[in-house]
Every structure is written in structure tokens, then in C-alpha cells.
Amino acid sequence: MNIVNAILEKLKTMGLLRNSNALFKAGIIIVAGIIILSALAPLLTPYSPIVGTGDELAPPSLKHPMGTNNLGYDMFSRVLYGARTVLTVVVSATLLSMAIGVPLGLISGYYGGKVDRAISIVMDSMYAFPSLILALAIAAVLGASLINAIIAIAVVYVPTYFRMVRGQTLSIKSLLYVEAARALGASDSRIITRYVFPNLLPTVLVVFSMNIADAILTEAGLSFLGFSVPPPTPDWGADLRVGHSFMLAGYWWLVAFPGLMIMLLATGFALIGEGLSDILNPRREAVG
Amino acid sequence: MTLLKINNLKVYYYTRRGIVKAVDNVSLAMNKGEMVGLVGESGSGKSTLGLSIIRVLPPQAKIISGSVIFNGTDLLKLSEREMRKIRGKEISMVFQDPLTSLDPLQKIGDQIVETILEHEPNISKQEAYNMAKKALQEVGIPPDRIGNYPHQLSGGQRQRVMIALAMVLKPKLIIADEPTTALDVIVQDRIMELLSALKKEYGMSILFITHDLALAAERSDKIAVMYAGHLYEYGSSTDVVNKPLHPYTEGLIESIPDVFMRKEIKEIPGQPPDLTKPPSGCRFHPRCPYRMPKCSREEPPILQVNGRLVKCWLYS
């Protein structure tokens, strides 16, 4: 995440991404590009990602644009199909944590009191763990599978949504239009769904895309350590793990391409998040 | 004797939405020792006009053309350094919100001393301190308050300090931009009393910028009415209020209730225009009850009618 932010900052200072729209567009192009490539994978490559070609540790060539690995799997296929795995895990996990964190934050922030304190303590203690370590612990307990990876990552990001939504709810709650709704006779549930939630939705969207970027790195970490999808399912993190033992022997393509994809996809989502946050909260220009 | 003469001044704002013609070809003359009430709604350009005189406009604003002749010199031709000598000494300004214009970390007395020393390096610190004390006394701040910080004072007292700061070097002109808008009516009355007293005592001229026509009428010698970047009427307060010539002035007077008069109020139909696309001809024509075909085609000239200036085709 820090690396991604650093790159964003660098790009901004270089003046390459001057305005928010450019950020957003760049992000969309990267993400959409990867999604399209992975969807079209069967058309783009003749090889299956989980069947050996018989050609082991072949360097990149016209036949194998990204080379092959120690089992003779075509790396290009694995990178393309791997995107499907990564996107499935990461998007479902983030959606799941959003589905838990947002309502909790709304309830906590709106009603306050004991409920709020109880939820906050749980969330804060979860937030205190570094995300990868927490995810690892959960995945280790649940075992390595696609579903468990989703759950492990989802749990990690619930506090992010909770804290943001709770904070926003607290401030929106004190605004005049919420008071006006109360004066109209609106019930609590109506105020939450019609007045509070729509006004924090933009921030949720920003956090959503930022979180995906972060979750991509967490997922990569999980599978690098063997706690995500079991082999031979194509997955960038898993490929990194396989590749890193061959790296010193000079088989750089085993690590370079999956690693590059992780960076690229995470940057793409981070760009979308940055762009969205600028687009949704434009600094108003004062006219005298 | 004319102290200030603004000629054909144009000030535009360059914004993302387009060019806002905030002050468009405005001319205004002010005599020595006179209080002129510059009346207009928000967006009429009245504050921009005030800020242009001492050239402290926001960065997106630009003075396009015109001149501001103060005491014989064109302020728009002066360098920033020369202008700095004029600000605070010859012309000073009082803003709506004294809390943002006063330094919160500095005692009020020290702020006044600093202003004095900046303009009068020959004055000793002790002398400056005495001057500050006297100025505060004159605006009605008890001398034991001189060591107070702004937050220890009430809103009305802060505005008095601002006025002390503005008048301590006895400038020839004070521009007061909505000086009482943030204050309650009783405090407002006393601040206005104070400004009137300064005018009488030292013969200072005061350009009093306000949205409140009644307040301006009560205290000023003359009233200038601005609307959508144009100056539409300028004349003695009693004349303007008792027999408004311009339809906008008339509409404004008819639309405001008065505590001492049971009267019907009449609204001015429509909305003030968007100044990135001001109406053609007379900018008031879409809302004017007396509009003629000519009004939308041609901008009316400024006419002299019974010792008053009015920009309206009705009088040509």
C-alpha cells in the first residue's frame, strides 16, 4: 500500500496526473484492461494454466510470451487466469467486509451509547493488528481454500469500513437536515437509510477501491505463504512463491510477471480510489 | 472637495465557471468628510469595489481598466510598495469579521503599536503606545483592556478595536465593509455612532458598504446603489430614500419592512442574475416593472437628474 501511494505521489509531482479525472481514467484503464484480458484468456492463449506443456523453465519466447515454470505451465496463461482468482477473492472479500462494516458503523454511530462502545472496542482491537498477520491467523485456523481466503481477508477490512462509517455517521447525524427529518417525524431507520447512508456513500466508494488495492497485496501475501487457494489453481501470489526459489538460478520470469501484475492491479484500484475521492469531494471555488 | 474619484472601473473574476463581471464600468466620486453608503445585495460587486480601491483583491480577480484617483494620484498605477504605504495610513479598511482580521496571538495594544511603527518609523515605541491607548479610548475600549487578546473581547469590542486600528493614523478614508453585519442591533447602532463620530471629529471620509438600505440611509450623507456589477443610482441619502429614481432602488425600498411603518411589502420579481452571463443592456431589465424594448438592447447611460446620478432609460 505504501509503495502504491509513493508511486501515486511521484506521478503527481511529476505532473503526469495533474487532475483527478486523469487519475481516475488511468485507474479505470488499468483495471478494465486486466479484467478484459482475463475474461478473454481462452482466446489469447492456447495453453491451460494447470496442464504442463512439457517445456519446463523455458524463457519468454514467441511461443511462451512469459516463459514456462518448473512444471512446464505456461506463465502467460497462469497470469491471465490468475487474475480471475485474485479478482474473485479480493472483490468478494471487500464486498463482504463492506456488507458487515457499513451497517455496524451506521448503528454504532447513530445510536451511540453502550452498543457503540461494545462494537468499537472489538473493532479497534482488530484494527490494531497488522492486516496481513490477522489474515494469516484466520486463514491458518480455517485452512487453505478460496472461500476461507475470502473470509480471512473480509474480516481484516471490516474495521476500516466501520471506523469510517461510524465517524461520518456521527458528523452527519448532527447536521441540520437530519434534525429537519426528525422534525418531519421520520423514524430512525428512515433517517439512517434516506439521510445518513446516501451522504456517506461516496466515501464508502472511495474506501472500497482503496481497500481492494490493499486487499490485493494481502491476498498475494496470503497465497505466497500458502494460505490461499491450493495449487495448482493459478494465482499470482502462489506463483511468486514457486518462482522465488528459482530466482537466484536466473529464472527471473517466474517472479517478474506475477509480481508486476500484482503491482499493476493494486495501483489501478488505488488510482481509481484517489480519483474518486477528488471527483466526489471537489474543493469548491469561491466566487466573490 | 473630491477625495476619491473612481472612473470606469472594471474588475473581473476569472473562475472555472467563466468570467464574472463583478464590477463593470463603475464611476463614483466621494468628497472629503463624507460618508457614502454603498448599498447592494450579495454579488452586486459592492465589496469588490471596496477592495479594488486599496487593491487587496483575491488572486482570481483582475482590475481590467479604469482609474482610482485618490487625493490626486491614481492608485492603480502605484507599485505594490507605494501602495503599502497608503494602506493603513491614508486609507484603511474595516471588515465584517474582526476575529479573522485580528491576530489572535497578539495583544490588541501591541497590534495597534505595530501598525503605527510600520508607517511612522520616527515615532518612539512609547509614543506609539500612548497613541494606541488614546485610540482605544476614543473607540470606547477601557484603557485597562489594552493588554487583552482578541478572544477576551466581545464581538462589538473587537469591531471597536478594528476601528481603532483603522483610525489611529488618522487616514483620510476608511472603507468599512459590512462592519456591523455580524453584530446585534444595539451593538450595531453604537458602532455606527462611533463611525459617524470619527467622521465629524477628524473629517474622515467613510465608504460604508452594506446590504442594509435603511442603515445606510440613516447614517450616510450619500447613497450609491449597486446591482449586478453596475452602479445604478447615486445621490443624497434623503433624496434616494424618499424619492428613488431607479426602479431597482424603488423596488428595494418597497420590499423591505420598516419597524416604524405599517406597510405592505412588494417583492422584486425574479432572481439576481448570474454574472458570468449578465443580461444584455440594463442588467436590471428582466426584473424591472417599467422595462421598455430599448432596455434589453442598450446599456443606459449615467444621467444627471435633480443633482443625482441615475443609470436608467426612463430619464433620458
Place this chain on the structure above:
Amino acid sequence: MVLLSVSNLKKYFPLQKSFIERVISRRKQYVKAVDGISFIIREGEVFSLVGESGCGKTTTGRLIVRLETPDSGKIVFDGKDITFAKEKELRPLRRKMQIIFQDPYASLNPRMTIGDAIAEPLIIHGIADKREAREKALEMLVNVGLTPPELFYKAYPHQLSGGQRQRVVIARAMILKPKFIVADEPVSMIDVSLRASILKLLMKFKKDFNLTMLFITHDLAVARLISDVVAVMYLGKIVEIAPVDELVENPLHPYTKALLSSVPTIVPQMKREKIILKGDVPNPINPPSGCRLHPRCPLAIERCSKEEPKLKYVGNNHYVACHLL
């Protein structure tokens, strides 16, 4: 017939103190926002509460529509004691009483269209289904002068001007045809040339619906225009109540006189003797003893600092709280 009666209403707000202050002194301090006020509003009447900022007029309005809970006293609205009514009990009553706030922009949900905002009360109270509510909201838009209504229905608050937004707020408050409305400085944030139209709109609804109104304002000129009865507040207390013409022509309390002699007017010859109050409004945390005006009042006698004056009837429906009368 009396629609609203308020007696001995009090609301003190605890003062936020820093940690160190709390350690040093245990004593809680309060801002006495509303300190024992009583008045009645008759059906069809416009009752104005006038006073300077911090006098407690806004808090009074919020207490009456029960956005705030009083500390003590009694509020009887339409024959029902609502002083300590729970939010659930209040909800059906909110159909009959509405509030219009000073800042129209802040009182509208930025993510709800104008039309939905106006239709909202009908849906909240289950009065109309979506289609009917839409029809009525469109009708209401025409009523408040926002035409063509179809265009405004789909607009968002930020696309409207201040005056237009206040029309929307008024439309939303009026769509339930309430009996009673609290209007808290409804024109003080509106441009001068548009104020008249908003005031006229309120007066039109008042006439059409036989509306009763509590009008809160700092502006005596507006109060003169719109009200039947005016109550003047100072530091949490009502100092004078009278029919508006009586109050302006025959003010009796020194504070009212001071206010009236400070109001700007275009007929200055009508101004009365000038009463100059000493100093500024004191802190409402420790208000002066006796009559709260006494440290500033040029006419104060010894009794004023010791004994609190009660509202006294002086004829012509005129009540004054002053020892000098």
C-alpha cells in the same frame, strides 16, 4: 382558542469543560438558555419572539417542537402535554407542527431531489402512496412559485438559489397542512431583495390554512410586518409581551426601548427617545441577579438588583417585567 401554552419553561445546557477544569472544580456550570418563560399562542395568531443572539429564542422554538427536551416547565400543544413526550409519541404530532430553520441549504438533504424532499412528509406519515405524493409535491412546487414544477422536482438543493431553497423548505413544511409552525429566522440568510417574497409566501400560507405561527427573529422590522403579538426576550427571560402595534408605539421595558431606538429605519423621524444601555450582554452562565438588565439599565433602582420582576399586566394586552411600572 389557545393552541399552544408554555409555562415556566426552562432549559439549561451544561457547559463543556476541559479535563483539568473538571479535576479542579466539581461544580457543573450551565448556560441558562431559557430560564422560566411563559406565554400562550392563540389559534391563527403569529407570535414573534424577538431578541438578540444568545437570548434563548431559538432554543425556545426547538423546545416547543421538541427537538430539545426541557428541564422543567410545561408545553401544552393542541390540548396535549408534550413537555416530556417520547420521540415515538411525538411522531404523529409532528404532522400538526413543523419547523422552518434559518439555513435552508443545511436543512435539505443534499442527495435528495427537491421533489422527493417535499413529498417526504406524506410518505413518512403514510398519507399518500408514491404516485399521489408526487402529484401533491408537484402541486406544492407551483404553490411556492417554483415553476415549471417538473423541472424543479428533479433538481438537487445545490442547483437552487438561497431564496428558492427556502421555498422548498416551506413547501415541505406546508405539505402536511400543519396547524402550527415554528419559523426560526426564515429570511435572515436570504438576499434582501428576495426576503419580501419569502415573507409574503409565509403570510399567504398563514391566511390559506389559518396557520398559527411562532416566528423567531432578531429583526423588529420583520416582526412588525408579520406578527400579531411580539414577545421580547433578554438573557433567557421574556421582558415584554404586547400586540405588535402597541409594542412599537408604546414600548414600556427599557430593553425594548433600547432595541427600538437602535433599529435602522427609513423614517428616522418616527424614532423615540434613545435609551443607551451600558456595556455588552453579560454571560448567560452567571446572569445578573434580580432583573437581568439592571447592570446595563440607565433607570435601574436598588430593587432591580435584588428582586426579579414578574410579567405584569398593564392593559391593552400588554405585559411588562419591570419594577419601574
